[in-house]
Amino acid sequence: MIEIFNDLYKKLAGFFRPEEKENVKEVACNRLKLVLMQDRTNLTPQLLERMRGELIDLLSKYVEMDREALELNFAQEGDSMALMLSIPVLRAKDEAEIQAIIDAEEEAKSKEQNAKGEAEEIEEDFVPEDEEISEAYEEEVEETDEDLTEEIEEEVCACGTPEESEEEE
Amino acid sequence: MTGRVIVITSGKGGVGKTTTSANIGTALAKAGQKVVLIDTDIGLRNLDLLLGLENRIVYTIIDVVEERCKLKQALVKDKKNPNLCLLAAAQTRDKSALSQEQLKEICDELKKDNDFIIVDCPAGIEQGFQNAISGATEAIIVTTPEMSAVRDADRIIGLLEAKEEIESYRLLLNRVRPNLIQSNDMMSVEDVVDILSCTLIGIIPEDTGVITSTNKGEPIVNDEKSLAGKAYQNVAKRIMGEEVDFIDLNEPRGIVEKVKKFFSGLLGKEQRA
Numbered sequence: 001m002i003e004i005f006n007d008l009y010k011k012l013a014g015f016f017r018p019e020e021k022e023n024v025k026e027v028a029c030n031r032l033k034l035v036l037m038q039d040r041t042n043l044t045p046q047l048l049e050r051m052r053g054e055l056i057d058l059l060s061k062y063v064e065m066d067r068e069a070l071e072l073n074f075a076q077e078g079d080s081m082a083l084m085l086s087i088p089v090l091r092a093k094d095e096a097e098i099q100a101i102i103d104a105e106e107e108a109k110s111k112e113q114n115a116k117g118e119a120e121e122i123e124e125d126f127v128p129e130d131e132e133i134s135e136a137y138e139e140e141v142e143e144t145d146e147d148l149t150e151e152i153e154e155e156v157c158a159c160g161t162p163e164e165s166e167e168e169e
Numbered sequence: 170m171t172g173r174v175i176v177i178t179s180g181k182g183g184v185g186k187t188t189t190s191a192n193i194g195t196a197l198a199k200a201g202q203k204v205v206l207i208d209t210d211i212g213l214r215n216l217d218l219l220l221g222l223e224n225r226i227v228y229t230i231i232d233v234v235e236e237r238c239k240l241k242q243a244l245v246k247d248k249k250n251p252n253l254c255l256l257a258a259a260q261t262r263d264k265s266a267l268s269q270e271q272l273k274e275i276c277d278e279l280k281k282d283n284d285f286i287i288v289d290c291p292a293g294i295e296q297g298f299q300n301a302i303s304g305a306t307e308a309i310i311v312t313t314p315e316m317s318a319v320r321d322a323d324r325i326i327g328l329l330e331a332k333e334e335i336e337s338y339r340l341l342l343n344r345v346r347p348n349l350i351q352s353n354d355m356m357s358v359e360d361v362v363d364i365l366s367c368t369l370i371g372i373i374p375e376d377t378g379v380i381t382s383t384n385k386g387e388p389i390v391n392d393e394k395s396l397a398g399k400a401y402q403n404v405a406k407r408i409m410g411e412e413v414d415f416i417d418l419n420e421p422r423g424i425v426e427k428v429k430k431f432f433s434g435l436l437g438k439e440q441r442a
Contacts (some may be wrong), residue, residue: 002435009432025353029360032316036323036364 037074037081048072055085061101064091172203172283174276175408176305178329181320182292184313185343188379188388190289191219192398193309195388197406198253202284205244207256207275209301210291211266214258216405221248221386222255231259234271240278249391264296282328285408302329308338308368309370314345314356323365341404346375348368348426348429371404372415373397 043051054070059065071086177190187210195205207230207298208216217223233256235236240256247253256275259266272288279286290301302308310327322340329335342358349355356364356370376397382389390399390405396416401411 005432007433013433023353025350025360028316028356029364032319032356032364035316035320039320039323040327169358 027159032076041074041081059087062093062098063087063089064093065089170280170282170284171206172280172286172377173307173390174280174286174305175290175307175309176288176302177300177309178290178298178325179292179311179318180294180298180316180325181312184311184318185373185379186292186311187219187289188215189309189311189341189343189373189401190216190287191388192390192401193405193408194285194287196390196402197285197287197408198247198250199216200405201252201411202409203252203282204285204287205254205256205283207227207272207279207286207288208258209267209272209288209297211258211297212260212263213291214240214260216289217245217255217257218386219383219388220255223386226255229257229259230272230275231262231266233275234267240275245258253410264291264300267300269300272300273304283371294324298328302332302335306334306336308335309341309352310338310367311343312361312365313323313343314350314358314361316356319356319364322367326365326367338367338370340365340367341371341373342369343373344375345372345418351419362440369415370407371400372403372418373400374416374418429436 052070055065055072056065056070060067066088069088073086074083075082075084097114175193177186179186187208190206194204198204206216206220208214209229209230210216210351214229217226222245225245227245227343228238230243232238233240233243234404243256244254247255256279276288278288286304288301288305291297302417310322310325310329312318326338329338340362342361345358346355350357358369362369374396376389376395378392378395379389379397382395388401389395390401392398400416403416408415
């Protein structure tokens with residue numbers, strides 16, 4: 001008698017719960033942990049994209065890589081959060097190539113510094129009426145920097161709203 | 170007497186803030202505490218319905234701040250428990266009709282002759298939320314074991330931590346479904362607590378009785394037999410500083426569950442042998 005019930009129960013249990021079932025709970029936990037990490041960092045998708053671009057520029061100095069295929073993601077490493085960067089390398093650059101890039105960069109840097117120094121000198125020389133000149137100089141020198149900060153601010157503003165509305169959903 | 174001001178909040182809507190407010194308020198009042206429930210969901214008031222007081226409201230919180238009546242006149246006494254009062258929200262206005270300072274003033278005034286002020290917060294993180302937390306020193310964050318609710322709770326915790334006046338906050342996990350947790354289809358209590366790293370104040374099982382009790386306008390804590398009611402009563406005890414064990418939700422309750430457990434026990438023995 002008991003066997004019949006057992007058999008029936010097994011069949012029922014088998015019907016309602018297939019053996020190899022996906023562990024939905026684990027999936028939910030992992031997805032949630034990841035999304036919370038991103039929420040807590042205050043990095044918007046736009047900022048992440050920007051970070052990706054900057055990393056590509058930096059790393060391209062040393063290796064030739066597939067720009068499109070570079071992946072930047074958050075991942076769980078035990079209890080802590082990790083920023084995972086996967087870089088598909090096409091070709092290693094040889095020493096001379098790398099050195100040339102570094103030299104060029106350093107030259108550009110020193111030029112920039114010289115320009116800044118000159119700007120400061122002018123400022124010191126003509127204190128009363130130099131405002132326009134020095135400003136023009138500074139603008140020239142810091143043009144790139146300013147553009148960058150503006151861009152960041154814009155991005156932050158732009159993503160404020162969609163982010164919030166996402167959360168409300 | 171200086172009462173404690175506790176805000177019930179969640180971020181996400183529909184997780185049970187108002188139900189929780191009504192039940193905690195009623196349970197505290199039943200334990201002999203003087204309690205005022207404040208509905209700050211202006212424009213979308215519902216706390217009156219859950220308490221069955223919708224026909225007794227004459228003045229609302231907006232009438233108080235716009236000085237059309239005294240604070241005492243706007244407090245509606247509960248049908249059963251004279252220790253419990255409701256300060257209702259206005260239905261025909263919006264959140265901007267109330268400011269943080271005004272709500273804080275009302276809370277400070279009510280603190281003088283009540284043990285507990287329970288503030289029912291609207292969903293969202295905008296002005297309504299900022300208003301609701303302005304008078305509080307404690308918070309209870311209501312969430313369910315669902316991803317969206319937990320994510321929103323995390324955001325609320327961040328906002329509460331940034332607010333100096335909030336001295337402590339605890340988590341209330343609502344609508345827990347033990348059978349879904351056992352089959353690994355839902356996040357467990359431990360999972361949620363772990364993810365949010367927040368102290369628990371209560372675990373409320375999913376209970377169809379909550380729907381019927383809402384329909385009747387009577388909080389489920391008044392139903393002695395209900396499991397959810399018991400869980401809410403335990404929350405009230407913990408608020409008052411008692412140490413109460415959490416209800417074991419994995420214990421089989423219904424006849425079907427018990428039969429199932431019996432057979433799965435047999436099955437287990439057979440498999441081991």
